[in-house]
Amino acid sequence: MYWEKKTFQAIKDHLLTALAENENYRRHPVLGLPASYLDADVFYNDAPFLKDRPFIRALVDNPNHIGCHTVSRSESAFAGTQAIERELIKLCAEQIFGGNPDEQDGYVASGGSESNIQALWIYRNYFMREHHAQLNEIGVFYSADTHYSIPKAGNLLLLQSFILPVEKWTREISQADLENTIQQARNQGVKYFIVVMNMATTMFGSVDDVNRVGKYLQSQNLNFKIHIDAAFGGFVYPFTNPDNVFSFQNPYITSFTLDAHKMLQAPYGTGIFLIRKGYMFYGSTKEAQYVQGGDYTVCGSRSGANVVAVWMILYTHGYEGWHYKMMQLLDRTSRLCAQLDEMEVKYYRNPFMNLVTIHSEFIPQKLAEKYYLVPDTHDRAPEWYKIVMMSHVSQGLVDSFVNDLEVFRSVGI
Numbered sequence: 001m002y003w004e005k006k007t008f009q010a011i012k013d014h015l016l017t018a019l020a021e022n023e024n025y026r027r028h029p030v031l032g033l034p035a036s037y038l039d040a041d042v043f044y045n046d047a048p049f050l051k052d053r054p055f056i057r058a059l060v061d062n063p064n065h066i067g068c069h070t071v072s073r074s075e076s077a078f079a080g081t082q083a084i085e086r087e088l089i090k091l092c093a094e095q096i097f098g099g100n101p102d103e104q105d106g107y108v109a110s111g112g113s114e115s116n117i118q119a120l121w122i123y124r125n126y127f128m129r130e131h132h133a134q135l136n137e138i139g140v141f142y143s144a145d146t147h148y149s150i151p152k153a154g155n156l157l158l159l160q161s162f163i164l165p166v167e168k169w170t171r172e173i174s175q176a177d178l179e180n181t182i183q184q185a186r187n188q189g190v191k192y193f194i195v196v197m198n199m200a201t202t203m204f205g206s207v208d209d210v211n212r213v214g215k216y217l218q219s220q221n222l223n224f225k226i227h228i229d230a231a232f233g234g235f236v237y238p239f240t241n242p243d244n245v246f247s248f249q250n251p252y253i254t255s256f257t258l259d260a261h262k263m264l265q266a267p268y269g270t271g272i273f274l275i276r277k278g279y280m281f282y283g284s285t286k287e288a289q290y291v292q293g294g295d296y297t298v299c300g301s302r303s304g305a306n307v308v309a310v311w312m313i314l315y316t317h318g319y320e321g322w323h324y325k326m327m328q329l330l331d332r333t334s335r336l337c338a339q340l341d342e343m344e345v346k347y348y349r350n351p352f353m354n355l356v357t358i359h360s361e362f363i364p365q366k367l368a369e370k371y372y373l374v375p376d377t378h379d380r381a382p383e384w385y386k387i388v389m390m391s392h393v394s395q396g397l398v399d400s401f402v403n404d405l406e407v408f409r410s411v412g413i
Helices: 008-021 048-052 054-061 076-096 112-131 149-157 175-187 210-219 304-342 365-370 395-411
Strands: 104-109 138-143 160-164 192-198 223-230 253-259 271-276 355-359 384-388
Touching: 008 054, 008 076, 008 304, 048 054, 054 304, 076 104, 076 271, 076 304, 104 112, 104 304, 112 138, 112 149, 112 192, 112 223, 112 253, 112 271, 138 149, 138 175, 149 160, 160 175, 175 210, 192 210, 210 223, 304 355, 304 395, 365 395
Parallel strands: 138 160, 138 192, 192 223, 223 253
Antiparallel strands: 104 271, 253 271, 355 384
Protein backbone atom coordinates (compact mmCIF):
# COMPACT_ATOMS: atom_id res chain seq x y z
CA MET A 1 0.00 0.00 0.00
CA TYR A 2 1.32 3.44 -0.95
CA TRP A 3 0.28 6.93 -0.06
CA GLU A 4 -2.63 8.39 -1.99
CA LYS A 5 -2.93 11.71 -3.73
CA LYS A 6 -4.74 14.37 -1.70
CA THR A 7 -6.83 17.24 -3.01
CA PHE A 8 -5.51 20.75 -2.63
CA GLN A 9 -8.26 21.46 -0.10
CA ALA A 10 -7.27 18.45 2.01
CA ILE A 11 -3.59 19.44 1.84
CA LYS A 12 -4.37 23.02 2.78
CA ASP A 13 -6.65 22.08 5.67
CA HIS A 14 -4.18 19.58 7.12
CA LEU A 15 -1.20 21.92 6.96
CA LEU A 16 -2.97 25.06 8.16
CA THR A 17 -4.28 23.05 11.11
CA ALA A 18 -0.72 22.00 11.90
CA LEU A 19 0.50 25.59 11.66
CA ALA A 20 -2.29 26.68 13.99
CA GLU A 21 -1.03 24.16 16.56
CA ASN A 22 2.35 25.94 16.67
CA GLU A 23 2.78 28.77 19.12
CA ASN A 24 1.94 32.13 17.55
CA TYR A 25 4.39 34.93 18.30
CA ARG A 26 1.66 37.54 17.78
CA ARG A 27 -0.95 36.01 20.08
CA HIS A 28 1.01 34.10 22.73
CA PRO A 29 3.35 35.46 25.46
CA VAL A 30 6.57 34.09 23.95
CA LEU A 31 9.54 35.63 25.78
CA GLY A 32 12.25 32.98 25.95
CA LEU A 33 12.63 31.67 22.40
CA PRO A 34 15.47 33.26 20.38
CA ALA A 35 13.21 33.22 17.32
CA SER A 36 10.32 35.07 15.75
CA TYR A 37 8.31 35.35 12.57
CA LEU A 38 9.98 36.78 9.48
CA ASP A 39 10.69 40.51 9.67
CA ALA A 40 7.22 42.08 9.28
CA ASP A 41 8.70 45.24 7.76
CA VAL A 42 9.77 43.14 4.79
CA PHE A 43 7.50 40.07 4.86
CA TYR A 44 4.07 41.25 5.98
CA ASN A 45 1.88 38.60 7.54
CA ASP A 46 -1.64 39.81 6.79
CA ALA A 47 -1.67 39.24 3.02
CA PRO A 48 -5.05 37.69 2.10
CA PHE A 49 -3.47 34.98 -0.06
CA LEU A 50 -1.62 33.45 2.91
CA LYS A 51 -4.77 31.64 4.03
CA ASP A 52 -4.57 29.51 0.87
CA ARG A 53 -0.79 29.06 0.71
CA PRO A 54 0.49 26.75 3.48
CA PHE A 55 4.13 26.80 2.38
CA ILE A 56 4.33 30.60 2.22
CA ARG A 57 2.41 30.76 5.51
CA ALA A 58 5.03 28.46 7.02
CA LEU A 59 7.85 30.62 5.67
CA VAL A 60 6.35 33.71 7.28
CA ASP A 61 5.58 31.94 10.57
CA ASN A 62 9.15 30.59 10.59
CA PRO A 63 8.89 27.42 12.74
CA ASN A 64 12.21 26.09 14.03
CA HIS A 65 12.53 22.28 13.79
CA ILE A 66 15.67 21.87 15.86
CA GLY A 67 16.18 18.31 17.12
CA CYS A 68 14.97 14.97 15.79
CA HIS A 69 11.24 14.59 16.27
CA THR A 70 11.11 10.83 15.65
CA VAL A 71 13.42 10.25 18.63
CA SER A 72 12.09 12.45 21.40
CA ARG A 73 9.70 15.26 22.17
CA SER A 74 11.10 18.50 20.77
CA GLU A 75 10.42 22.21 21.25
CA SER A 76 6.71 22.28 22.13
CA ALA A 77 6.23 25.66 20.46
CA PHE A 78 6.35 23.99 17.04
CA ALA A 79 4.50 20.74 17.77
CA GLY A 80 2.10 21.14 14.85
CA THR A 81 4.64 21.18 12.02
CA GLN A 82 6.89 18.72 13.85
CA ALA A 83 4.03 16.24 13.51
CA ILE A 84 4.08 16.91 9.75
CA GLU A 85 7.79 16.09 9.72
CA ARG A 86 7.15 12.79 11.51
CA GLU A 87 4.51 11.94 8.90
CA LEU A 88 6.99 12.76 6.14
CA ILE A 89 9.82 10.67 7.61
CA LYS A 90 7.44 7.76 8.09
CA LEU A 91 6.24 8.02 4.48
CA CYS A 92 9.77 8.09 3.05
CA ALA A 93 11.15 5.36 5.30
CA GLU A 94 8.24 2.94 5.01
CA GLN A 95 6.56 3.58 1.66
CA ILE A 96 9.58 4.47 -0.48
CA PHE A 97 12.30 2.48 1.30
CA GLY A 98 10.27 -0.44 2.62
CA GLY A 99 10.87 0.03 6.33
CA ASN A 100 8.79 -1.78 8.92
CA PRO A 101 6.30 0.46 10.76
CA ASP A 102 7.93 2.77 13.29
CA GLU A 103 11.38 1.18 13.02
CA GLN A 104 13.18 4.17 11.47
CA ASP A 105 14.27 7.62 12.59
CA GLY A 106 15.15 10.64 10.53
CA TYR A 107 14.82 14.35 9.91
CA VAL A 108 14.69 16.93 7.13
CA ALA A 109 18.24 18.20 6.77
CA SER A 110 19.76 21.12 4.86
CA GLY A 111 20.67 18.83 1.95
CA GLY A 112 22.33 15.60 0.92
CA SER A 113 25.75 16.77 2.05
CA GLU A 114 24.59 17.27 5.62
CA SER A 115 22.78 13.93 5.58
CA ASN A 116 25.94 12.15 4.44
CA ILE A 117 27.98 13.87 7.14
CA GLN A 118 25.32 12.90 9.68
CA ALA A 119 25.62 9.23 8.70
CA LEU A 120 29.41 9.09 9.00
CA TRP A 121 29.30 11.05 12.26
CA ILE A 122 26.85 8.56 13.75
CA TYR A 123 28.85 5.51 12.64
CA ARG A 124 32.16 6.95 13.82
CA ASN A 125 30.65 7.59 17.25
CA TYR A 126 29.00 4.17 17.27
CA PHE A 127 32.29 2.36 16.65
CA MET A 128 34.12 4.51 19.19
CA ARG A 129 31.53 4.11 21.95
CA GLU A 130 30.43 0.52 21.43
CA HIS A 131 33.73 -1.01 20.28
CA HIS A 132 36.23 1.47 21.79
CA ALA A 133 37.66 2.04 18.32
CA GLN A 134 40.49 4.49 17.78
CA LEU A 135 40.17 6.98 14.92
CA ASN A 136 42.91 5.28 12.93
CA GLU A 137 41.00 1.99 13.19
CA ILE A 138 37.94 3.36 11.35
CA GLY A 139 37.92 3.66 7.57
CA VAL A 140 35.45 5.17 5.09
CA PHE A 141 35.08 3.27 1.81
CA TYR A 142 33.42 4.64 -1.32
CA SER A 143 33.70 4.54 -5.10
CA ALA A 144 35.62 7.08 -7.16
CA ASP A 145 32.26 8.39 -8.46
CA THR A 146 30.92 9.16 -4.98
CA HIS A 147 29.81 12.71 -4.15
CA TYR A 148 32.42 15.02 -2.66
CA SER A 149 30.46 15.31 0.58
CA ILE A 150 31.84 11.92 1.63
CA PRO A 151 35.54 12.90 1.56
CA LYS A 152 34.44 16.19 3.12
CA ALA A 153 32.84 14.21 5.96
CA GLY A 154 35.98 12.11 6.32
CA ASN A 155 38.04 15.28 6.58
CA LEU A 156 35.75 16.83 9.20
CA LEU A 157 35.61 13.64 11.25
CA LEU A 158 39.32 12.82 10.93
CA LEU A 159 38.58 9.47 9.27
CA GLN A 160 40.75 7.68 6.71
CA SER A 161 39.26 7.47 3.21
CA PHE A 162 39.71 4.47 0.93
CA ILE A 163 38.59 5.06 -2.65
CA LEU A 164 37.33 2.12 -4.70
CA PRO A 165 38.20 2.48 -8.41
CA VAL A 166 35.42 2.10 -10.99
CA GLU A 167 35.54 0.70 -14.51
CA LYS A 168 35.32 3.38 -17.18
CA TRP A 169 32.29 2.28 -19.19
CA THR A 170 30.30 0.36 -16.59
CA ARG A 171 31.14 2.60 -13.59
CA GLU A 172 31.17 -0.57 -11.49
CA ILE A 173 33.44 -1.42 -8.59
CA SER A 174 35.23 -4.61 -9.57
CA GLN A 175 35.38 -7.44 -7.06
CA ALA A 176 39.17 -7.50 -7.31
CA ASP A 177 39.46 -3.80 -6.51
CA LEU A 178 37.04 -4.19 -3.62
CA GLU A 179 39.02 -7.06 -2.11
CA ASN A 180 42.38 -5.38 -2.67
CA THR A 181 41.24 -2.12 -1.07
CA ILE A 182 39.73 -3.88 1.94
CA GLN A 183 42.93 -5.88 2.42
CA GLN A 184 45.05 -2.75 2.11
CA ALA A 185 42.96 -1.10 4.83
CA ARG A 186 43.24 -4.12 7.09
CA ASN A 187 47.01 -4.12 6.62
CA GLN A 188 46.99 -0.49 7.81
CA GLY A 189 45.15 -1.44 10.98
CA VAL A 190 41.56 -0.63 9.99
CA LYS A 191 39.10 -2.77 11.96
CA TYR A 192 35.83 -0.90 11.46
CA PHE A 193 34.35 -0.16 8.05
CA ILE A 194 31.95 2.65 7.09
CA VAL A 195 30.90 1.85 3.53
CA VAL A 196 29.01 4.30 1.30
CA MET A 197 27.07 2.83 -1.60
CA ASN A 198 25.40 4.97 -4.25
CA MET A 199 21.86 4.82 -5.49
CA ALA A 200 22.74 6.98 -8.50
CA THR A 201 25.98 8.96 -8.46
CA THR A 202 25.88 12.68 -9.15
CA MET A 203 27.88 12.58 -12.37
CA PHE A 204 26.78 9.29 -13.90
CA GLY A 205 23.63 8.11 -12.18
CA SER A 206 25.43 4.81 -11.62
CA VAL A 207 24.15 2.44 -8.94
CA ASP A 208 26.51 0.38 -6.79
CA ASP A 209 25.98 -3.34 -6.22
CA VAL A 210 25.15 -3.17 -2.52
CA ASN A 211 24.36 -6.87 -2.18
CA ARG A 212 27.65 -8.01 -3.68
CA VAL A 213 29.62 -5.62 -1.49
CA GLY A 214 27.63 -6.43 1.62
CA LYS A 215 27.94 -10.17 1.06
CA TYR A 216 31.72 -9.90 0.71
CA LEU A 217 32.11 -7.76 3.84
CA GLN A 218 30.01 -10.23 5.78
CA SER A 219 31.97 -13.20 4.43
CA GLN A 220 35.14 -11.62 5.83
CA ASN A 221 33.54 -11.23 9.27
CA LEU A 222 34.15 -7.48 9.14
CA ASN A 223 32.49 -4.99 11.46
CA PHE A 224 30.77 -2.67 9.00
CA LYS A 225 27.89 -0.28 8.43
CA ILE A 226 26.54 0.56 4.97
CA HIS A 227 25.10 3.99 4.23
CA ILE A 228 23.24 4.63 0.96
CA ASP A 229 23.73 7.96 -0.75
CA ALA A 230 20.44 8.25 -2.61
CA ALA A 231 20.59 12.03 -2.88
CA PHE A 232 20.12 11.88 -6.63
CA GLY A 233 18.29 8.59 -7.11
CA GLY A 234 16.13 8.40 -3.99
CA PHE A 235 13.05 9.87 -5.61
CA VAL A 236 13.67 8.14 -8.97
CA TYR A 237 15.17 4.65 -8.70
CA PRO A 238 12.63 3.11 -6.27
CA PHE A 239 9.85 4.19 -8.66
CA THR A 240 11.46 3.00 -11.89
CA ASN A 241 13.17 -0.26 -10.93
CA PRO A 242 10.69 -2.97 -9.87
CA ASP A 243 13.62 -5.08 -8.62
CA ASN A 244 15.09 -2.37 -6.40
CA VAL A 245 17.09 -3.91 -3.53
CA PHE A 246 17.82 -0.61 -1.77
CA SER A 247 15.43 -0.70 1.16
CA PHE A 248 15.27 -1.15 4.90
CA GLN A 249 14.32 -4.77 4.18
CA ASN A 250 17.92 -5.23 3.03
CA PRO A 251 19.88 -6.32 6.14
CA TYR A 252 23.12 -4.83 4.81
CA ILE A 253 21.72 -1.28 4.79
CA THR A 254 21.44 0.94 7.88
CA SER A 255 20.77 4.45 6.55
CA PHE A 256 19.82 6.58 3.53
CA THR A 257 20.39 10.10 2.27
CA LEU A 258 17.84 11.79 -0.03
CA ASP A 259 17.76 15.21 -1.63
CA ALA A 260 14.28 16.69 -2.00
CA HIS A 261 15.70 19.76 -3.76
CA LYS A 262 16.81 17.70 -6.75
CA MET A 263 14.19 15.53 -8.45
CA LEU A 264 11.40 16.42 -6.02
CA GLN A 265 11.84 20.13 -6.89
CA ALA A 266 11.57 21.29 -3.28
CA PRO A 267 13.35 24.52 -2.23
CA TYR A 268 17.12 24.33 -2.01
CA GLY A 269 18.31 23.42 1.44
CA THR A 270 16.06 20.36 1.70
CA GLY A 271 17.63 16.95 2.27
CA ILE A 272 16.31 13.93 4.16
CA PHE A 273 18.22 11.59 6.46
CA LEU A 274 16.78 8.16 7.32
CA ILE A 275 18.27 5.56 9.67
CA ARG A 276 17.20 2.48 11.58
CA LYS A 277 16.00 2.98 15.14
CA GLY A 278 18.70 2.96 17.79
CA TYR A 279 21.38 4.94 15.96
CA MET A 280 20.36 8.62 16.19
CA PHE A 281 21.53 8.50 19.81
CA TYR A 282 25.13 8.47 18.55
CA GLY A 283 24.57 11.96 17.14
CA SER A 284 23.32 13.35 20.44
CA THR A 285 24.90 16.58 21.65
CA LYS A 286 24.52 16.47 25.43
CA GLU A 287 25.55 20.10 25.81
CA ALA A 288 22.31 21.20 24.06
CA GLN A 289 20.48 21.09 27.38
CA TYR A 290 18.43 24.23 26.75
CA VAL A 291 16.86 22.52 23.70
CA GLN A 292 13.74 20.60 24.67
CA GLY A 293 14.33 16.95 23.78
CA GLY A 294 17.97 17.63 22.91
CA ASP A 295 19.62 17.79 19.51
CA TYR A 296 20.80 14.87 17.38
CA THR A 297 21.59 16.66 14.11
CA VAL A 298 24.58 18.27 12.43
CA CYS A 299 22.76 21.51 11.64
CA GLY A 300 20.73 22.18 14.78
CA SER A 301 18.10 24.81 13.91
CA ARG A 302 16.32 24.23 10.61
CA SER A 303 13.25 25.47 8.81
CA GLY A 304 9.90 23.78 9.26
CA ALA A 305 8.76 25.42 6.02
CA ASN A 306 10.90 23.02 3.98
CA VAL A 307 9.13 20.11 5.68
CA VAL A 308 5.79 21.57 4.61
CA ALA A 309 7.03 21.92 1.02
CA VAL A 310 8.12 18.28 0.71
CA TRP A 311 4.93 16.98 2.36
CA MET A 312 2.86 19.06 -0.08
CA ILE A 313 4.74 17.79 -3.14
CA LEU A 314 4.43 14.12 -2.22
CA TYR A 315 0.73 14.32 -1.37
CA THR A 316 -0.09 16.47 -4.39
CA HIS A 317 1.16 13.66 -6.65
CA GLY A 318 0.53 10.56 -4.54
CA TYR A 319 2.54 7.41 -5.24
CA GLU A 320 0.89 6.72 -8.58
CA GLY A 321 1.30 10.30 -9.78
CA TRP A 322 4.97 10.39 -8.82
CA HIS A 323 5.60 7.00 -10.41
CA TYR A 324 4.00 8.25 -13.64
CA LYS A 325 6.09 11.43 -13.61
CA MET A 326 9.34 9.50 -13.15
CA MET A 327 8.42 7.03 -15.90
CA GLN A 328 7.81 9.95 -18.25
CA LEU A 329 11.31 11.26 -17.56
CA LEU A 330 12.68 7.75 -18.03
CA ASP A 331 10.97 7.42 -21.43
CA ARG A 332 12.39 10.77 -22.53
CA THR A 333 15.85 9.68 -21.41
CA SER A 334 15.56 6.41 -23.33
CA ARG A 335 14.55 8.31 -26.45
CA LEU A 336 17.66 10.48 -26.18
CA CYS A 337 19.82 7.38 -25.75
CA ALA A 338 18.27 5.80 -28.86
CA GLN A 339 19.18 8.91 -30.85
CA LEU A 340 22.74 8.85 -29.49
CA ASP A 341 23.01 5.16 -30.42
CA GLU A 342 22.02 5.98 -34.01
CA MET A 343 24.85 8.53 -34.14
CA GLU A 344 27.25 6.05 -32.50
CA VAL A 345 27.90 8.47 -29.65
CA LYS A 346 29.41 6.81 -26.57
CA TYR A 347 27.78 7.46 -23.24
CA TYR A 348 26.95 5.90 -19.87
CA ARG A 349 23.43 5.52 -18.57
CA ASN A 350 21.84 3.38 -15.89
CA PRO A 351 18.58 2.14 -17.48
CA PHE A 352 16.51 3.15 -14.44
CA MET A 353 17.86 6.69 -14.17
CA ASN A 354 17.18 9.96 -15.96
CA LEU A 355 20.82 10.91 -16.46
CA VAL A 356 23.03 10.46 -19.53
CA THR A 357 26.77 11.10 -19.37
CA ILE A 358 28.43 11.50 -22.77
CA HIS A 359 32.11 11.02 -23.43
CA SER A 360 33.75 14.36 -24.14
CA GLU A 361 35.20 13.27 -27.50
CA PHE A 362 31.66 13.63 -28.88
CA ILE A 363 30.83 16.99 -27.31
CA PRO A 364 32.42 20.22 -28.62
CA GLN A 365 32.94 22.86 -25.97
CA LYS A 366 30.60 25.31 -27.73
CA LEU A 367 27.81 22.76 -27.62
CA ALA A 368 28.46 22.04 -23.96
CA GLU A 369 28.33 25.76 -23.18
CA LYS A 370 25.15 26.34 -25.21
CA TYR A 371 23.21 23.65 -23.34
CA TYR A 372 24.86 24.08 -19.92
CA LEU A 373 26.19 20.53 -19.91
CA VAL A 374 28.05 19.76 -16.69
CA PRO A 375 31.64 18.44 -17.04
CA ASP A 376 33.20 15.94 -14.68
CA THR A 377 35.92 18.49 -13.90
CA HIS A 378 36.63 22.19 -14.35
CA ASP A 379 40.31 21.85 -13.43
CA ARG A 380 41.40 20.18 -16.65
CA ALA A 381 40.02 18.98 -19.96
CA PRO A 382 36.78 17.13 -19.15
CA GLU A 383 36.37 13.46 -19.98
CA TRP A 384 32.58 13.45 -19.58
CA TYR A 385 29.58 15.77 -19.87
CA LYS A 386 26.22 14.98 -18.29
CA ILE A 387 22.62 15.65 -19.24
CA VAL A 388 19.92 15.43 -16.56
CA MET A 389 16.34 14.90 -17.72
CA MET A 390 14.44 17.20 -15.38
CA SER A 391 10.84 18.45 -15.53
CA HIS A 392 11.79 21.58 -17.48
CA VAL A 393 13.61 19.56 -20.17
CA SER A 394 11.03 19.29 -22.94
CA GLN A 395 11.25 16.90 -25.86
CA GLY A 396 11.73 19.94 -28.07
CA LEU A 397 14.81 20.99 -26.12
CA VAL A 398 16.23 17.47 -26.36
CA ASP A 399 15.59 17.37 -30.11
CA SER A 400 17.28 20.74 -30.51
CA PHE A 401 20.38 19.40 -28.74
CA VAL A 402 20.42 16.26 -30.89
CA ASN A 403 20.08 18.32 -34.08
CA ASP A 404 22.97 20.57 -33.07
CA LEU A 405 25.07 17.52 -32.18
CA GLU A 406 24.39 16.03 -35.61
CA VAL A 407 25.48 19.30 -37.28
CA PHE A 408 28.71 19.41 -35.29
CA ARG A 409 29.43 15.78 -36.13
CA SER A 410 28.73 16.29 -39.81
CA VAL A 411 31.22 19.14 -40.08
CA GLY A 412 33.74 17.45 -37.80
CA ILE A 413 34.56 18.12 -34.18
